[in-house]
Structure formats: C-alpha cells, structure tokens
Amino acid sequence: MSRMADAVSSTASAYARDDDPEFVRLAAPSTLKMVEMLLDGQPRHRGLLMTACSGFAQYAYGFLQVESEKRARDNPEESRDLRDRAIHMYDRARGYCLRGLDAAHPGLSAALARDPQTALAAATQADVPALYWTGIAWGGALSLSDNLLARVGELVAVRTLLGRALALDETWEDGAIHETLIVFDGMPVLLGGSASRARAHFDRAVALSNGESAFAYVTLATSVALRAKDRQEFERLLGAALAIDPSRRPRIRLANLIAQAYARALLKDADRLFR
Template sequence: MRRLAVNRLGDALAQSGTTYASDDDPQLVREALPFALKLIESLLEQSPRHRGLLLAAAGGFTQYAHAFVQQDADEAEDRDLRTAAALRARALRLYLRARDYGLHGLDAAHEGLARGLRADRIAALEAASKEDVPLLYWTAAAWGAAIAAKKDDPDLLADLPIVEGLIRRALELQPDFDHGALHELLIAYEGSRSEAMGGSIERARRHFEEAVRLSGGQRVQPYLTLAETVSVRRQDRKEFESLLKRALEIDPDARPEWRLANLVGQRRARWLLARADLLFAD
C-alpha cells in the first residue's frame, strides 16, 4: 500500500514540470527547485525504479545546475575566481547526479544498458526505443554539461563518444523531439570542438537551422548556443551580436511552455553582450 501511494505521488510529481516551465519568475523557481528535487529524491528512496521520477530528477538537476549554478559561476569569473571555481565544482556534482539518475532510468527499462555503454555503446543503445528518448536526451545533456564543466578531466573527456551515442540514438528514434532539443545539443557538440577533434562548424549551423525550424524561432537556446560556440570560435562579433539580439527579440509569453527557459536564456544573452569586448580581440 505504501509503495502504491509513493508511486501515485511520483506519477503526479513527474508530470508537474510544466508548472515550472511556464513560470515568469526565475528567482521564485530558483528558490523552489531544491525542495522539489529533494522531494523527488526522497520518493526515489521508496521507489528507486520509478521511471517518471528518475526522468524528473535527471531533467530537474540538469536544469537547476545549468540555469542557476553554472550561470552564477560564469558571472563570478571576472570578479572572484575562488567563488567561481567553487560554483563550477558544485555544478559538476549536480550534472553528474543528473546523469546517474538518467542512467538508472534507462536501466530500469533495459537492464544492463548503462554498463553496456562502456563496453559497446552501439549495441547497448539498440535496446532503446522512442519511449526512452527523454531519458536519452537528459542523460546526454547532463553528461555533456559535466564534461564541459571540467574539460581537463581525462576520464570525463573519454566519455564524450558515449554522449554522442546517446544523442545520435535519440535522433534516430525521434528527430523532432521537444521541438529541436536534440539539435540544440548538437549545435554545442559540433560547434565547440575543433575540426581536428571531430567538430564541424558547418554541421553546427545545420543543426541550428533545424532547431530554429522545429521551434518556429521561438526558443532562445539555439541562438545562444551558436553565438557562444561558433561565433566566438570564428571571432565573428557581428554574427555574435546579431544572434543574441535576435534571442532578446523573442517574446517569452508567445509560448508559455518555454517561458522560463527563454527568460533564463535572455538573461544570459544580455550578460554575453555586455562581455563582448572580453570575448573578441578586435
């Protein structure tokens, strides 16, 4: 009876993400999310294989770390290196926690899949189905963010092919997932690596175009990601500023389900524009 009650509560919590996503007050969400995430974790102690809760934990910890902790770290970089380093370390821990919840979620449906990723990722991911795409996405997003947060960690860097495998498999199963979210990940994946490391500015631009098409140009993230990766790498300040200004022109209320993400992204866009002199040599 207790497990049934926990599972029912877990089902309700797992479906509550839109309440946060449509909020117009990022600070309120920032203060509320830790309690919600710890509640999810307490329920997972009672029902550790509840896929809805595992997905909510993977997505929730990733978004909290990215939107708030990572942004705080980036903003602290110019004034207090010690504080910035501590915040980055915290963001890394949260990303890894999110990744592990995602892997547990995949394992809950496909026993041994997480372990198989290190042995033969292609074979392991063959077991995944369209139903697994949200978990594939959030596991990849969290894992990729962890790698980006600590680029000097060889063990994490060695996991990059696994992250790519998760994204590619999800793309095979549902290329239009969440209005281009997978393409948003691939803008960063392709655009942040040099050609020698297997990256491609051309592929990054194609994923940008697809992400914009699938979202109707109403999501900030594609513009933000292309500006931070490709424009900065190419030292193209004109493109950088154009992309960020386009992101700031998006009306957060046009698509309520993306309101919070767009508001958070626009805050970062304004911060990046203010730092342009530091990012570009000319």
C-alpha cells in the same frame, strides 16, 4: 505513495512555464529533494527517475553553469565555485538518468560503458527523453571538465546517446536535440566538432521551434561565433535571442528567460570575450 510519486513526477512542466527564474531557483531544490526521498521508497519508479534526471540537469545549467559564466569577469573565485557545483549536480543527474535507462532496459548503463552503439540499438522512441537527458547531464559535466581530451571516450558515449535520440525523433520538443548538438559540434575538430554541422543543427532547431527558442541563438553564439572570433555574428545572434517574446511559447518560458539573461550578460562582457 505511488499516487504522490506520480504527482511529483509531473512538476517539471509547471516550473518550465514559470515567468520568475529566481522563484524557481529557490523552489526547485525542495522539489528535487522530495523526489529523492520518494525514490528511497520506490527506487525504480521511472517517472521519479526522469524527474530527478532532468531536474538536476536543468538546475545545473540554468542556475549554476550559466551563473558561473556570468560572474567569470567580476568574481572568478565565486565563478569557479559555481562551476564545481554545476559539475557535481550534472553528475548527480546522470546517476538518476542511467538508473532510468536501466529501469527500462536492464543492464543498459553497463553496456553503454563498453559499446555505446550496440547498447543503444534496442532503444525506441519512448526512450528519447531518457536518452536526451542522459546526454545533457553527462555532456554538461564534460563541457566543464578541465581536460576534456582525457575524457574523449565519454564524449563518444554522449554523442551516441544524442545521435540515437535524434535518429528516433529529430523533432522531439521542437528541436531540443538539435539545439544541444550545436554545443557538441561547436567543439574543436580535435574533439569531433564541425562548425558546418553545428550550423546545420542550428538551422533545423530554428525551423522546428519557429525561431521561438532563445537557447538555439545563444548556443550558436557561444559555441561557434565566439570560437571563430566573429563578434558581428555573436552580437547578431544574441540580439535575435533577446528579440524573442517568451510569452509566445509558454511551455519553454523559463528556459527562454534564462537564455535571455545569459545573452544580456554575454553582450555586456563582449569586450573581454573578444580581446
């Protein structure tokens, strides 16, 4: 059982290299369900917990949230259903993420709710993946909330998770933490956002990824350019995302393909977005 758990824990990288998003959309649920079944027998297996944490979060974004936003114009009801499913999937991911943090640092999830800064002081570079994916899962659900202002305390926890991960290893996964922080710093000032900080994270993410991650461009377009109603920059950024050759970075091929599909949908919907 332990060997099987270890093997299943390593499946994420195989999916990340895939060149067929639809195949992964159909295949991933079976893998994630198997991970949950294995966790029933080994509830503190850190590899399985991280696979569930990151896997459900990635599925929520790539196949639910993005699809919801792509269908917002033509099918609002279906879009809302997908949005609700994405929130549920992000919450599911967060549960596994917090269990993973507790497996490494007993009691951390409870401490995180009380005082995030103090709770994460003992985190080390080895914890960066767990900190990142916990922030992604928690923040993903918050980003889809109907009333984010009412959950600003949780937003502080998410920022603290990502900030601690950044402090421990800002180069992790070629700038992935910086990419994610574009989203949160692209929020309104009332929620702690700052367009200048978002642009600084974008510049650093592009530098660390050698400009080969489409997600950075799509994120700045949707989080900053769209909010500023700068259509010229919006279209320029999405064009840059589409110009990336996914085969140049096989390790993130799937993420690039999903980001590029989203970029095409956004360009198609630009007239509505900039009304």
